[in-house]
Amino acid sequence: MFKSKTKLLQLTVTLTACAFLLIPTLMSVLAGITVNYFKGVSSGLTFKWVLNVWELYADSIFLSLWLAIACLIVTLIIGLPAAYGLARHPGWLSRLLEEFISLPLAVPGLALALALLQLYGTLNGFRTSWTFILVGHVLYTLPFMVRSILAVLAAMDLKTLEEGAASLGASPWQRFRDIVVPNAMPGILAGALTVVTLSIGEFNLTWMLHTPYLKTLPVGLADSYASMRLEIASAYTLVFFILIVPLLMAMQWASARAQRISQ
Amino acid sequence: MTNKTFVLTCLTPLLIFSLAFLAFPLVRLFLSSVEGDSGWAVYLDIIRKPRYLNTLVLTVLVSLATTFAALAVSTTAGMFLSRNKFRGRNILLSILTLPLAFPGVVIGFLIILLGGRQGLINQITPGHVVFAYSVIGLFLGYLYFSIPRVLLTVMAAAEKLDPALEEAARTLGANPLRVVIDVILPGLMPSLIASGAIAFATAMGAFGTAFTLATNIDVIPMVIYTEFTLSANIAMAAALSIVLGVVTWILLLIARSLSGTTVAAGG
Numbered sequence: 319m320f321k322s323k324t325k326l327l328q329l330t331v332t333l334t335a336c337a338f339l340l341i342p343t344l345m346s347v348l349a350g351i352t353v354n355y356f357k358g359v360s361s362g363l364t365f366k367w368v369l370n371v372w373e374l375y376a377d378s379i380f381l382s383l384w385l386a387i388a389c390l391i392v393t394l395i396i397g398l399p400a401a402y403g404l405a406r407h408p409g410w411l412s413r414l415l416e417e418f419i420s421l422p423l424a425v426p427g428l429a430l431a432l433a434l435l436q437l438y439g440t441l442n443g444f445r446t447s448w449t450f451i452l453v454g455h456v457l458y459t460l461p462f463m464v465r466s467i468l469a470v471l472a473a474m475d476l477k478t479l480e481e482g483a484a485s486l487g488a489s490p491w492q493r494f495r496d497i498v499v500p501n502a503m504p505g506i507l508a509g510a511l512t513v514v515t516l517s518i519g520e521f522n523l524t525w526m527l528h529t530p531y532l533k534t535l536p537v538g539l540a541d542s543y544a545s546m547r548l549e550i551a552s553a554y555t556l557v558f559f560i561l562i563v564p565l566l567m568a569m570q571w572a573s574a575r576a577q578r579i580s581q
Numbered sequence: 582m583t584n585k586t587f588v589l590t591c592l593t594p595l596l597i598f599s600l601a602f603l604a605f606p607l608v609r610l611f612l613s614s615v616e617g618d619s620g621w622a623v624y625l626d627i628i629r630k631p632r633y634l635n636t637l638v639l640t641v642l643v644s645l646a647t648t649f650a651a652l653a654v655s656t657t658a659g660m661f662l663s664r665n666k667f668r669g670r671n672i673l674l675s676i677l678t679l680p681l682a683f684p685g686v687v688i689g690f691l692i693i694l695l696g697g698r699q700g701l702i703n704q705i706t707p708g709h710v711v712f713a714y715s716v717i718g719l720f721l722g723y724l725y726f727s728i729p730r731v732l733l734t735v736m737a738a739a740e741k742l743d744p745a746l747e748e749a750a751r752t753l754g755a756n757p758l759r760v761v762i763d764v765i766l767p768g769l770m771p772s773l774i775a776s777g778a779i780a781f782a783t784a785m786g787a788f789g790t791a792f793t794l795a796t797n798i799d800v801i802p803m804v805i806y807t808e809f810t811l812s813a814n815i816a817m818a819a820a821l822s823i824v825l826g827v828v829t830w831i832l833l834l835i836a837r838s839l840s841g842t843t844v845a846a847g848g
Contacts, residue, residue, distance in 0.1 A: 324757040328661035335654050335728055336676045338721075342691035343680075345701060349694065356699060396598055399591035406588050415592075419599050421607075424833040426786030428802050429822035432809060433606035436613050436819070453602050460598070490587035519684040522788045536789075540686045543793055548699055555687060566682050567675075 343559070350553035367553035371542075375554060378538035379561075385448065385534060386517040389455040393513050396456070397463035398506065402498050404464070405471035416468070420461040427522030430457060435526060446529050454523035459516050463509040466576060470505030471498070473580035508576040511569040519562060535561075610819050617816020624820055633821070636799040643720055643800065644784035650720075651727035651780045652773060658728075659735035660765065664744070681729040685722075685789020692722045692794060714794055722790040727780040734779070734840060738772035775840035782829040782836075801825055 350368065354361040404412045422430055431454060439445055476498070483493045499506075521536040528537050535558060542551045615621050627633045662674055680688070695701050696713035703710050712718050742765070750760045766773070788802040795803050801821060809818035 322757070325661075325665075328657050331654060332658040332661050332673060332677075335658050336673055339680055339725065339728065340676050341701070342694045345694045346691060396594040400595035403588050403591035403595075415595070415599075419595065419603070421603065421830065424782065424830040425826035426788060426802065426822075426829060428786070428788045428805055429610070429826045430603075430606070432805070432818060432822050433610035434602065436815075437606040437609040456598070457602055460595075464595075490584055494587075494591075515682050519682055519687075521684040521686050521792075525788070525792070536684045536686055539684070539690070540789075540792065543686065543690050543693070551690065552694075555690060558687065562682065563679065566679060569682075570678070 346552045346555045347559065348552075349549055350556035352549065355548050355552070367549045368557065370550055371554045371557055374546075374550070375535075375538045375542070378533045378535050379557070381448070381532060382518050382535035385452060385455055386514045388452055389459055389517040390510055390513050392452065392456050393460050393463040394506070394510070397460055397509065398467060398499070398502070399494075401464050401467035401471060401502070401505075402494060404468055405476055408472075416464070419464060422458050423461050427454075427458060427520070428526065430454070431523045431526035434523075446531075448532055451524055451527045451532060451534065454527045455517045455520055458520060458523060459513040462512045462516065466509030466512065466573070467502050467505040469580045470502050470576055474501055476501075504572070504576040504579050508569070508572040511565065511572050515562065515565040515569050518565070519558075611823060614816055614819035614823055617814070619816065623816050624824070626817070627820065627824060632799070633804070633817075636801055636804045639716075639798070640785060640800045643716060643723065644781050646720055647723040647727050647784045648777050648781045650724050651731045652777055654724075655728050655731035655776070656735050656769065656773065659732050660739055663736050663739040677732050678729045680726060681733075683726065685726065685787055685791075686793050687789075688722050688725045689790045689793025691725065692718050692790075696721070714796060714798075716798060718794050719791065719798060719800070722794055723784040723787060726787070726790070727783065730783065731776040731780055734772050734776035735769060738769050738840065742768045771839045775836040778832040778836040778839075782832040786825055786829050 348359065349355045351363050351365065352359055352361060353364050353366075404416055434450075434454060434457075438450070444450055479497050479501075480493050483497055488496070519536060520534070521540065524534050524537055525540065528534065533541065539551075539554055539558060542554045546554075614623055617623055619626060627637065658677060662670060662677075693700060693713045696711060696718050697703070698711055700711070700713060702712070712721075746764050746768070747760055750764045755763065786802060788806070791798075791800050791803050792806070802825070805818050805821045805825070808814040808821070
């Protein structure tokens with residue numbers, strides 16, 4: 319099948335790239351369940367490290383899950399009506415607004431975190447609460463939610479549908495609830511999965527915004543990489559993978575589906 | 582409530598949030614950058630003082646190397662995967678795209694598992710081979726998160742490329758290299774520039790990976806971090822953030838105008 323030299327070369331590059339991405343991932347999984355990584359797998363397999371991680375970092379894991387849910391709720395409350403507003407009023411002002419809220423996709427999280435700290439760092443009750451981290455997560459994930467819904471809404475003839483409903487006496491709110499939301503569902507689903515996945519894995523902003531009492535999962539990961547033995551760091555990474563990989567796959571599936579619908 | 586007021590009400594939460602937590606903080610960041618001892622000259626200091634200039638040059642070099650390596654690897658793999666249907670293709674595709682949302686810290690740790698003191702390479706090779714904490718390790722970490730990003734953009738473009746053109750070139754007697762240079766590369770060029778810009782911008786701003794690996798290497802995100810936390814040089818940290826943000830923003834704007842995709846920055 320892969321007879322020609324060119325194909326063979328292409329295959330080699332592809333497989334090397336796969337190995338480069340996959341091997342360290344498998345190693346971290348293996349190291350997380352090996353009794354002594356330095357001695358190798360022959361020292362036996364164990365769940366001791368995973369349990370250790372649970373004792374040490376359960377709080378971080380729960381904080382991350384809580385933040386992800388809160389972030390999803392806030393991005394829905396802000397993003398869903400906003401996407402509708404932008405879809406109903408296409409024009410340069412809407413383009414500008416969309417471009418502006420997309421800034422956090424381009425500007426590194428570190429810079430955004432510095433900006434937030436400069437303005438709100440002295441507001442003590444806010445700075446030390448979990449809502450400060452939440453603001454960072456919403457800032458970063460909101461553009462994904464808005465664009466995901468907007469892409470689906472822009473592809474359908476919203477105006478005609480709404481005019482039809484209005485002629486039958488539906489109020490703006492009824493039209494939003496009964497026409498816009500059901501039609502936008504694929505976009506909402508894709509956006510929601512993206513928001514949760516990104517929020518759970520967010521590090522760049524969170525590292526600057528967190529306090530010693532509020533460590534999220536990725537902050538805990540960085541902590542374990544710096545100060546724990548390799549087995550615990552690996553076991554923690556394994557826990558993270560178990561959480562994030564199904565979400566990632568669901569996210570890719572939902573995004574592809576939403577994209578098909580909006581084309 | 583009329584139509585127009587309803588639509589405006591819909592946009593209000595977004596306007597309030599982005600003013601309070603995006604617009605005002607960014608203005609504050611900019612003011613902080615010029616409120617230091619050197620005033621506006623802080624931006625000149627970035628190219629005047631060797632420490633910052635060296636950081637800038639090193640960051641650009643590592644990011645450029647990452648960009649070209651990722652383009653070479655991902656274009657080859659992307660063309661191969663979109664032109665050949667075989668068993669296991671989808672598995673390879675999943676392996677190559679799944680790391681897309683791995684946080685930068687985790688990628689840094691994966692590089693440590695490859696090239697650290699207890700790493701794979703050190704174990705299977707004779708002698709002491711540790712590269713995780715050097716520029717090579719940083720480059721590999723950046724390459725790790727760039728491959729999936731570039732691959733997705735390239736494959737989307739490759740699907741739209743007409744295979745008949747390649748066949749025509751081949752029947753006219755072009756060898757494989759000529760087909761690549763004269764047919765495939767020109768067809769892919771907009772998406773190559775776009776994904777290259779994405780890879781470059783992401784590498785420039787990568788904090789998580791640098792945080793785990795670059796303990797002794799000065800790249801811009803690490804210098805921003807140390808200026809802010811250790812030296813309390815707020816003005817410089819803010820100025821570097823602004824420069825970095827403007828550069829990555831312009832690059833991603835170029836990327837979007839060329840291919841219509843923006844894959845999240847991060848790392």
